[in-house]
Structures are given as structure tokens and as C-alpha cells.
Amino acid sequence: MITGYGHFAQLAETLQWDETEIDFSADREAWPQLTDAENAQILGLIAGFVIAENAVSTQLGAWQMVATDDSMKKVFQAQIRDEVRHNRFFDLVAAEVACVPGDDRDARRDALRAHAGTELVDLFEERLPATAQRLADGHEDLTDAVGLYHMVIEGVVLVAGQHAMLDALEGLSVGLPGVRKGMELVLRDERWHIGFGSRIVQTADIGGDQAEAMLEQGEMAAKVWGDLITPAAIETAMRQHRRRLKAAGIKFW
Ligand SMILES: [Fe+2]
Numbered sequence: 001m002i003t004g005y006g007h008f009a010q011l012a013e014t015l016q017w018d019e020t021e022i023d024f025s026a027d028r029e030a031w032p033q034l035t036d037a038e039n040a041q042i043l044g045l046i047a048g049f050v051i052a053e054n055a056v057s058t059q060l061g062a063w064q065m066v067a068t069d070d071s072m073k074k075v076f077q078a079q080i081r082d083e084v085r086h087n088r089f090f091d092l093v094a095a096e097v098a099c100v101p102g103d104d105r106d107a108r109r110d111a112l113r114a115h116a117g118t119e120l121v122d123l124f125e126e127r128l129p130a131t132a133q134r135l136a137d138g139h140e141d142l143t144d145a146v147g148l149y150h151m152v153i154e155g156v157v158l159v160a161g162q163h164a165m166l167d168a169l170e171g172l173s174v175g176l177p178g179v180r181k182g183m184e185l186v187l188r189d190e191r192w193h194i195g196f197g198s199r200i201v202q203t204a205d206i207g208g209d210q211a212e213a214m215l216e217q218g219e220m221a222a223k224v225w226g227d228l229i230t231p232a233a234i235e236t237a238m239r240q241h242r243r244r245l246k247a248a249g250i251k252f253w
Pocket residue numbers: 053056082083086190
């Protein structure tokens with residue numbers, strides 16, 4: 001029998017994929033044919049994902065350390081495995097498709113930082129590690145930390161970016177089928193991550209103040225992509241964020 005959070009771990013097991021099996025040969029040929037505007041948008045989004053997935057994959061261990069039971073801990077471990085794969089996937093796209101210079105992942109991420117907005121870099125490289133540190137030190141509530149990671153970062157920032165990327169790929173003058181395939185697989189993983197976080201928040205029975213904070217954080221965080229994503233994409237992500245908070249039993253509207 002599966003108890004607690006076990007079904008998320010079981011689901012994760014059925015959704016495993018391997019970024020090295022994705023064929024990027026058509027993408028490599030198409031990339032130099034992108035217009036300047038297309039190149040700027042796709043590269044900007046890739047830069048954001050490279051920075052984001054590197055940060056989440058290295059910070060999520062702090063959440064796993066404070067899991068309240070064994071089934072929750074196992075799910076965090078399954079999630080870390082996904083985030084590490086996402087990190088590898090976006091680095092592979094940067095190296096193989098976008099030909100970002102650099103001998104290793106760190107060097108390529110450094111090269112890409114100039115293409116990402118300072119607010120996005122700040123969220124992932126300052127605020128998220130600060131929350132992880134407070135969690136590790138026992139100064140942060142797990143529910144608030146899940147609120148930032150699963151509800152705000154994954155549920156609003158990353159999902160909005162992933163939908164914007166899929167829309168952008170759809171409208172390109174050339175196809176990037178390998179990038180598209182990987183994006184769809186990443187989004188599929190993120191859906192269960194968000195479901196898992198929503199369950200933790202739901203179980204915690206949070207108060208109005210905590211819920212209000214998660215809503216406000218979502219509104220602020222949705223803007224970190226700057227003009228790489230449309231106001232409509234932000235609004236869609238915020239609508240889903242409100243719906244998830246509401247489904248978690250929070251009533252403030
Ligand atoms: Fe991810």
C-alpha cells in the first residue's frame with residue numbers, strides 16, 4: 001500500500017527520461033537561421049532556465065533534509081533527480097544547440113548570465129539559497145519554503161517561462177524539435193513537482209497571512225523574465241497560482 005506522499009515517488013519513477021537520447025541534429029542546423037529577435041528571445045529563455053535549474057538542483061537538498069517523514073523525503077529525492085536532469089538538459093541545449101562558449105557547465109552559465117535579467121539572477125542565486133540556508137539552520141518554516149520553491153518558483157516563474165518557450169518555439173521561422181521535445185518533458189516533470197508542493201501546503205493548513213505572502217511573492221516573481229514573456233503568459237500563470245492556493249484550502253477572495 002502506498003501511504004503519505006508515496007504516489008508522487010511512484011509517478012516520478014514512470015516518468016524518467018534521458019536528455020542524451022534527444023536528437024538535436026535538426027536544432028543544430030536550424031539555430032544559425034534564427035532571426036536576431038528570435039535568437040535573443042530563445043537565448044534569453046535558455047539563459048533563465050540554465051540559471052534556474054542549476055540553482056534549484058543544488059539547493060533542494062535543504063528541503064529534503066527537513067522532510068517531516070520518510071515518504072516525503074523519498075519524494076524530495078526523486079525531485080532532486082529530476083532537477084539535476086533538467087540542469088543537464090538545459091546545459092546540453094546551451095552547449096550543443098546555441099553553441100554558448102565555455103569548457104564546462106559553470107563557464108557556459110557564466111557566459112549566459114548576461115542574457116538573463118538581474119531580477120531572475122537575484123531570485124535564483126540570492127533569494128533561493130538564502131531560504132535554503134535558513135531552512136538548514138532551522139530558521140525557516142518548511143511550508144513557507146515549499147511556498148517559495150514549489151508554488152512560486154516552479155508554479156509561477158518556471159511554468160510561465162516554459163509556456164512562453166513552447167509558444168516561442170511554435171512561432172519560429174525554423175523548427176527546434178529537440179529543444180521542444182525536452183521542454184515538454186521538463187514541463188511534465190514540473191507538473192508533479194508542483195502537485196507535490198501543493199499537497200504539502202494543503203496538509204499544513206496554513207493561515208491567511210502565509211497564503212497572502214505566497215500570492216504576493218507570485219506576483220513579484222512572475223516579473224523576473226522581463227519582456228521575454230508576455231503579460232498574458234504571466235496572467236495565465238497567476239490564475240493557476242491562485243487556483244492552486246484556493247485548492248489548498250486557502251480562502252482570501
Ligand atoms: Fe526543474
